[in-house]
Structure formats: structure tokens, C-alpha cells
Amino acid sequence: MYSTNTAHTVQTVLKPNNRSLAFDANRIRVYGERIMEDYPHLEIERWHRSVLTKLRSSSVQAAEITQAGIMSALELVSREEPDWKFVAARSLLTKLYKEAAVHRNYKAYPDKPYGDFYKLIKRLVEIGVYRQELLDAYTPEEIRDLGAAIEPVCDELFDYIGLLTLRERYLATDFDTRTMELPQERYMVIAMYLMHQEPAERRVELAKEAYWAMSNLYMTAATPTMANAGKKVAGQLSSCFIDTIDDSLEGIFDSNTDVARLSKMGGGIGVYLGKVRARGSDIRGHKNTSSGVIPWIRQLNNTAVSVDQLGTRKGAIAVYLDVYHKDILSFLDLKLNNGDERMRAHDIFHGISIPDLFMEAVEKREDWHLFCPHEIKKVMGWTDANGRPLGLEDFYDEKFGEGTFREKYAEAVANIQLSRITLPAIDIMKRVLKSQLETGTPYMFYKDAANRANPNKGHGMIYSSNLCTEIFQNMSATVVEHEELVTKDGQTRIVITKTPGDFVVCNLNSIHLARAVRADVLDRLVPIQVRMLDNVIDINNIEVLQAQHTNRRYRAIGLGTFGLHHLLALEGIAWESDKAVTFNDNLYERINFLAIRSSMELAKEKGTYELFPGSEWENGGYFEDREYTTGTRVGEFITTEQWQQLAADVRENGMRNGWLMAVAPNGSTSIIAGSTASIDPVYELLSYEEKTTYKIANPAPDLSDKTMWFYKTAFRLDQHASIRMAAARQRHIDQGQSFNLYVRPDIRAVEFLELHLHAWRDGMKSTYYVRSQALTVEECESCSS
Incomplete structure (x- = not known):
């Protein structure tokens, strides 16, 4: 059945270790059955034929066969059959596993694709890719214990574009850009580094908890943290900064x-x-x-x-x-x-x-x-x-x-x-x-x-x-007071004296709503996210000293969310409905409650932020202004009595962090997690990622006959409905949200003006881009959390 002309043309497969094998078309089919075992509704024969037609030489590299498998799956992605993107991802995983095994000198098996984690850490520290702190903070036994906690099966959560983005932007390579680190190892290294200053008796446990949160894609870290944590690179872990010019x-x-x-x-x-x-x-x-x-x-x-x-x-x-x-x-x-x-x-x-x-x-x-x-x-x-x-x-x-x-x-x-x-x-x-x-x-x-x-x-x-x-924190200008020549021990120096202002720093990560809410893990997830963000403050070394000073005085963090439209579609909630407004109100109240409680518990453990005295947290104004403790606006998940108790606990124990929540754009990290960005509606049911030689189809997440009816696309939606949802959320977000307006180029001026007036009247703190179908805007990479 499969003795095609291609099968007769290809005679030899060249392996990376200079071995060669006789070509066998049936082995490709067996491989296809393995990577497609979770998708029996997809037709393997179509994929197999496509792979064979792409192999045209008498001898081919093994990597060429893998690439043919990837491209064949990508060509089959459609609105009707979106799961081919996961088949393509598994083929790309095969490629990564093989590359890492060759470069790290171990044998990768389908049921055990990862190598020795301690050897990886030790080698990459020695060559200057990883930071020495990973070996200083953890014993070899602890690192092997953490390696044993790695779950390769979590790699199967990625779709193709998500895995490709992770590989191209975040995974550690050696200085010859060869694949060294695999996806779950990146998450474990981030977890280890963010927890390496925790007490020795809890360090491993907390690293495992942070790994659980990331590996299951219940959350993502911000791009600077994803890219740089644990690596000996010039980058830092905070996402962005705000300066006030004198x-x-x-x-x-x-x-x-x-x-x-x-x-x-x-x-x-x-x-x-x-x-x-x-x-x-x-x-x-x-x-x-x-x-x-x-x-x-x-x-x-x-x-x-x-x-x-x-x-x-x-x-x-x-x-x-x-x-x-x-x-x-x-x-x-x-x-x-x-x-x-x-x-x-x-x-x-x-x-x-x-x-x-x-x-x-x-x-x-x-x-x-x-x-x-x-x-x-x-x-x-x-x-x-x-x-x-x-x-x-x-x-x-x-x-x-x-x-x-x-x-x-x-x-x-x-x-x-x-x-x-x-x-x-x-x-x-x-x-x-x-x-x-x-x-x-x-x-x-x-x-x-x-x-x-x-x-x-x-x-x-x-x-x-x-x-x-999305960041709203106290600001003030740094002032240059004077400079003078100072001679000491025969050395003359120019000493410049400045009064530091509040130079804002934002440290971000985000909840994957569509996974975390439906898995009912928010109570477990939010505390570890808040701890991870709080630890970034102590670990990060910011060159601009007034930023470092402000970061440690206020200890501000920005817990965000993404995958809102994904979650609404899975829940069967129409974007433009009153139910969506109520859903947002209740959901973000719950997240806010958990974030405040987590920061309060951290304050009990580690102490309050420096400027807690005199804050609205201390005097209860924060809770009263939002009507949490007054009994006038009661949510679905949190009672007035729970809020009153939390306000009393905060007054007694303090807060670890001066600000807690900020909803960032989540551009690239939401792609990795296979969900919709931030609080945005889906752009198209089937969009395309442009590459140099081909386009990759990218269906809306979990697209099916059921969800497609709840995936009304951005430019077809009533923007006033989006504003109503954003306003409902805003009460529970102590900072802001990267809220975009989607308008047609022919929008009437009076309609456009009314959108802005509506956002202002409903208490929005900001609006981000105005996106038009005729306009392309460039996302901020740093805030992609």
C-alpha cells in the first residue's frame, strides 16, 4: 500500500552518529501512530502520504524525515481539524529530544526522553550558561530529586507554535546555539532560581511547587523571567520600568x-x-x-x-x-x-x-x-x-x-x-x-x-x-543635588549626590484562566505565584539604583491573567452578555482575595513592605472603597465576612507587597501556553503566523463545533461590551489592565468618542492600543507575561 515512487527513491537514512539505515516507509507510519495516539479522529494515511512525498533524495537525513512530519501536520491544520497543531508539536518534540540527547551524550527513549538533570546543571554552569547559584543553593542530591520531579508528559500540552516560540526565545543553548535545555528543564531551572534564597528546609519543596504551576501551564512567568532566570546573561527579571523626569x-x-x-x-x-x-x-x-x-x-x-x-x-x-x-x-x-x-x-x-x-x-x-x-x-x-x-x-x-x-x-x-x-x-x-x-x-x-x-x-x-x-505605582523624580571633587588617600574622584525618586519597577506573571479555573487550582496556584514574584524583588539586580531602591521599598508585584476569551468559550458564555460581566466581576474578586491573602501570609513569614504604615491596606480604606467589607456588593465566591476577616488580618499582620495585580498583554507567553492573549478577544478563528518560507495556521484554542459559537472575533464585537467587562474587573485590580479597543477604519467620530467616554465614565484607569484592521502595532515583549 505504501510502496510509492518516493519509497523506492529513498534508499538510505543517515543518522547523527554517522550510522545509516535502510529506508523503511512503514517505520514512519509506526512513528506517526505514536505521535497521533491521542488523536484517533485524525487520518494517519493523509499525514503519511504527505511525509513520503516530501522525501525526494536517495539518501535523507533523519532530521529531514522529522521536519517532513512537522510540515505535513502543519499543512493539515484547519478550523475543522485544529488538533494537527498538536501532532506537529509532538514531531518537533521528537526533534528536540534527539538534538538534546546528541549534544548532551545520552540515549533518549520515547518513554524517557530526558537526560540526567544534575549533569545538565553542572555542565552549563561550568561553561558559563547557567548561574553558579544553582549549584551553591542545591546539593547534587537535591538537584537529582528535582530532576526526578520533572514530568516529560507535560511537554504534550504544547501546540506547535507554543513549542516553537519556547524553543526559539527561551530554551538555553550552548554558545554554539545547540539545543541543550528541554522545555520541562527550563521550567524547573526557573523554579530553582526563584526559590534559591528560600530557607534550606523548604527550598526544594517550594521549587517543586513553582514547577508544578508552570509545567502544567496553569501560569506563565513574564518574558524576562522566562528568558533569563538561572542563566548567566546580561538580562534581568523585571518586565518594565517608569521614570519621572526632573x-x-x-x-x-x-x-x-x-x-x-x-x-x-x-x-x-x-x-x-x-x-x-x-x-x-x-x-x-x-x-x-x-x-x-x-x-x-x-x-x-x-x-x-x-x-x-x-x-x-x-x-x-x-x-x-x-x-x-x-x-x-x-x-x-x-x-x-x-x-x-x-x-x-x-x-x-x-x-x-x-x-x-x-x-x-x-x-x-x-x-x-x-x-x-x-x-x-x-x-x-x-x-x-x-x-x-x-x-x-x-x-x-x-x-x-x-x-x-x-x-x-x-x-x-x-x-x-x-x-x-x-x-x-x-x-x-x-x-x-x-x-x-x-x-x-x-x-x-x-x-x-x-x-x-x-x-x-x-x-x-x-x-x-x-x-x-497596566502598571500604576507612586512616582517621583530623582533630583541631582550637587557634585564635588573629593580627595581621599591621594585619589581624587567626582562624587555626585542625588535624592532618589520613586522609579517604578514591575514584576509580572500571569494565571492561565482557561486551565487554572477549570482545573479548580486557584487556591493552590495564587500563593506560589505571589511568592515567585516577591522573590524576584530580592534576586533581581537592577543597575539603576533608584529603581532598586523603589522596588524594595514598595515590593510591588503584578499578578495578571490571560486566556479570558478561551475560558468564556469553554464555559459557553457569550462575550457580549450580562453573564460575562457578572462572571468577570466574581472571578477577579476571587483572584484578588487570594492575592491579598497570599501577600498577607508572606508578610507574617518575611515581614511587611517598608511603607505599609500609612497605606490604605493598613487603615482599611482599600477594602471599604471597593465595598468588600460594607456588605453592599457581595460576590459569588467571597462573603462579606471573609473580606472583613481578611481586612482585620491585614491590619494585624501587614502586607508583603504594596501593589498586587496588573493584567499585562501576555503576547508571546500566552502563545506558549496555547491560549488567548490577556483579556483580549480572539482575533480570528484561524490566524496565521508568518515565517520566512511558509505560513503556520493557528486556530483559536480548543476550537470545536461548540466553542466556535462563543468565539466572536475582535472586530465583530461590540466594544461597549468589552468596556463593561473591563470596568467590572477594574474594581478588583489595584493597578491596571492592558485593555485594547478594536475599531473598524470607517468608525464614525461620534461612535469612537463615545467608546472613550464610556471607558472613562465606568472608572477605567487606562486604555492601551486602538487596534484597527488597517493598522499593525508592535507589542511590548517585556510585558508578555
Whole structure:
């Protein structure tokens, strides 16, 4: 039956160890039966014929047969038969197992594909791929014990694109880029490294627990952690950072240097420029001398391009400016493709910080006034308790419709000494909408909502967000105080003294909702995730010292989620339904409860974060503001009494972490886990990953006759339904969520505006990209958790 012309053409199979075998087409079929044993509904004959037709020489390498098996399975992937992607993955696994066995000098068997784990650790430490801490923290016996806990069967959870992504971006190789580390070993090494500073008596147990969470794909670590944990590389483990630029030449250039250093290490950067004086402002009394923020943004743009991330891709930097800053109009045009190129920065991402008062002015079609922050401080004379000058950016509205910012803004408007630009607020919003449809940005950061919900509002201000709009933490500028020549022991040095600001750091990982919720493992999963994130803070060595300082004062983490649409489809819940809103509300309340309880338990074990006293965690405001303890909004999973008890426990024992939750984009890591990204709807039922010589079909996860009815695609969905779900989640997320809007290019301006007004009215803290079918935007790799 299988004696085709191809079978007669191929005579010899060449093996890696210089052996050769007579070609036998039936052996390929037997191999196919093994990799397809869990998919009896797929037709093996079609795959087998396709493999044979791809073998055209008289002698072929064994690797060519494996590759033919991969390509044949990929060609059969369709909406009707999506499981071929798992067959392709198993064929790729075979290739990885064989490569690792050859390069590490062991024999791989189908039922035992992994080699000696201790030998791998020892060898890769010796050649400088792994870190020495792995051997210092664990004994050989412990490492062998951990190796015995590795579950090769978990490799079968990957689909092809997930496994390929893991192999190309994350698995450790030697310096000749040869396959050394296998998927489950990557997860175990991450677990070992994140737990290596835990007490010796619990270290192995905790590493096994972290491995359980990752290997079963109940969660993913963020890209920097996935790529770098346990490896002796230049990269670090935190995902991204936010800096606040001081209004001084030293502050601006120092910030640029810090951004370059962090970008070099693979971090994504957010930069707030709202304190920098506007174009035409005075400098040391000299009138009309300031060039404004645009030239400094162009410098950051050059930094992003020239200081790439670990030699692989250009840096990723987002800049934020307040909507009442005098330079806002030129800022909004930064990424447009027409106009004066000297005022453009095409490689930068941009976002605007928006108070409630501006959105009200847009609704009412009222005028809006733009000011220079330097002039505001000089003329208005506002100061804090320590006598430091304050600007409009240092205030927010404590409650909707009233509060400090609008009072200060009114004072500024009434002061005739202040120069200003006045124009209708709707005209600014039109510029925003135009830029979003053309470039996908600016991001929208709703400052009052962010600061009202800040659990550490007593310690600072949130001016903007990060590169992916999910991080909301206290920010302040690092100030260069002075520099001096110091001579000691005959050595002369220049000593620069700085007062460190709050330089935000985000440490991320994410729950795979479709697997963890349906497996009912959240109670076990969240505590180990919180511990993993907390340990990143102590392990990570950040070159920028004020970032290191802030990271350890607040110990902020960002527990996120992905696979929401995947979960809704499996549960049979329509995206646009009221049931979906309620489901989100209850689910994220449960996750939040578990995260807070986990951080409180860690505080009992290891101590609270430094600034817990005076926080909303301590005084109970966090729980009251969200109506957890009032009995007025009771969820499905957590009772009012449970919340009241947890609030009391937090007051008594403290919190280990100042912020807990942030929902990141999860681009590449959700691909590895075979699920839908973040909180986004599925883009297409069958999308394609472009490679240099072919396209790989990628069906929606668990696509079937049942789920396809609940996989309404992104551009067909009512975006107001997405906003309602996001608003329900936001109450339970102390930071933010990377929330995208999907719009058609022909959307009417009034409809587009109403989406933004809806998001703002419902208490959203931010929106991320505006995605149009005519627009391609580049994801942030660092926040792909």
C-alpha cells in the first residue's frame, strides 16, 4: 500500500552518529501512530502520504524525515481539524529530544526522553550558561530529586507554535546555539532560581511547587523571567520600568542614561515628562528660550533605536504628557506620517494623562487651557508640607465631581499672570482620535481614577503608566543635588549626590484562566505565584539604583491573567452578555482575595513592605472603597465576612507587597501556553503566523463545533461590551489592565468618542492600543507575561 515512487527513491537514512539505515516507509507510519495516539479522529494515511512525498533524495537525513512530519501536520491544520497543531508539536518534540540527547551524550527513549538533570546543571554552569547559584543553593542530591520531579508528559500540552516560540526565545543553548535545555528543564531551572534564597528546609519543596504551576501551564512567568532566570546573561527579571523626569538639564540627561541602561537589559520603559517646561518658557530668567519636551522625546527615540535590547530588538519606550501641558498639541502629532519631521518620533510610543475635568469639558464642549508646568510653579506658589513647589500635575480629584485638582486648575485659569493656550477641549480630543486611528496611540491614562484607587496614596502620586498601561505605582523624580571633587588617600574622584525618586519597577506573571479555573487550582496556584514574584524583588539586580531602591521599598508585584476569551468559550458564555460581566466581576474578586491573602501570609513569614504604615491596606480604606467589607456588593465566591476577616488580618499582620495585580498583554507567553492573549478577544478563528518560507495556521484554542459559537472575533464585537467587562474587573485590580479597543477604519467620530467616554465614565484607569484592521502595532515583549 505504501510502496510509492518516493519509497523506492529513498534508499538510505543517515543518522547523527554517522550510522545509516535502510529506508523503511512503514517505520514512519509506526512513528506517526505514536505521535497521533491521542488523536484517533485524525487520518494517519493523509499525514503519511504527505511525509513520503516530501522525501525526494536517495539518501535523507533523519532530521529531514522529522521536519517532513512537522510540515505535513502543519499543512493539515484547519478550523475543522485544529488538533494537527498538536501532532506537529509532538514531531518537533521528537526533534528536540534527539538534538538534546546528541549534544548532551545520552540515549533518549520515547518513554524517557530526558537526560540526567544534575549533569545538565553542572555542565552549563561550568561553561558559563547557567548561574553558579544553582549549584551553591542545591546539593547534587537535591538537584537529582528535582530532576526526578520533572514530568516529560507535560511537554504534550504544547501546540506547535507554543513549542516553537519556547524553543526559539527561551530554551538555553550552548554558545554554539545547540539545543541543550528541554522545555520541562527550563521550567524547573526557573523554579530553582526563584526559590534559591528560600530557607534550606523548604527550598526544594517550594521549587517543586513553582514547577508544578508552570509545567502544567496553569501560569506563565513574564518574558524576562522566562528568558533569563538561572542563566548567566546580561538580562534581568523585571518586565518594565517608569521614570519621572526632573525639570533640569541634569535630570533630563540622567534619565536618558538610566533609560539606556535599562533598555540594554531588556526592560520596557515608561517616561513621564509632565514636569518638563514647555516650549517658549524661560530658563533662568531668559524669556522664550526653552525648546519644550519634543526635542527630549526625540533623544529618547534615538536611545530606543540605538540601545537595543540584548542585541535582539530595538528598545521600547513610552512617553506620557498631561493634557493641560502647553506642548500637548505637538506631542499628539509625534507619530503622524506627515508634517515637520523635526517634530516627529516614530519609534516612540506615547500616552496622555487625563483628569476627569478634561473629559467633562469634552462632553460639554467647553474650552480647555494649556499651561507650562514651570510657569505654574513659579507664579502660583503652591507647596507641599516640606515647602517644595507643586504643579498642577501634583493634584488629583479625590472624588468624582469635586476635589483638589479642579480647584487648582480653576485657580490657574483665574490667574491673569499665567500665559496659556485656550481652545475647545473637543479639538484636542479630535487630535487624539486622529492619531489613534493612524498609529494606534496615544494611550489614555485616567489620572483621577488611578490615584483614587491607589492603595499607597498616602505616600505619593501616580502621574502616568508604563509601556503597556497596566502598571500604576507612586512616582517621583530623582533630583541631582550637587557634585564635588573629593580627595581621599591621594585619589581624587567626582562624587555626585542625588535624592532618589520613586522609579517604578514591575514584576509580572500571569494565571492561565482557561486551565487554572477549570482545573479548580486557584487556591493552590495564587500563593506560589505571589511568592515567585516577591522573590524576584530580592534576586533581581537592577543597575539603576533608584529603581532598586523603589522596588524594595514598595515590593510591588503584578499578578495578571490571560486566556479570558478561551475560558468564556469553554464555559459557553457569550462575550457580549450580562453573564460575562457578572462572571468577570466574581472571578477577579476571587483572584484578588487570594492575592491579598497570599501577600498577607508572606508578610507574617518575611515581614511587611517598608511603607505599609500609612497605606490604605493598613487603615482599611482599600477594602471599604471597593465595598468588600460594607456588605453592599457581595460576590459569588467571597462573603462579606471573609473580606472583613481578611481586612482585620491585614491590619494585624501587614502586607508583603504594596501593589498586587496588573493584567499585562501576555503576547508571546500566552502563545506558549496555547491560549488567548490577556483579556483580549480572539482575533480570528484561524490566524496565521508568518515565517520566512511558509505560513503556520493557528486556530483559536480548543476550537470545536461548540466553542466556535462563543468565539466572536475582535472586530465583530461590540466594544461597549468589552468596556463593561473591563470596568467590572477594574474594581478588583489595584493597578491596571492592558485593555485594547478594536475599531473598524470607517468608525464614525461620534461612535469612537463615545467608546472613550464610556471607558472613562465606568472608572477605567487606562486604555492601551486602538487596534484597527488597517493598522499593525508592535507589542511590548517585556510585558508578555
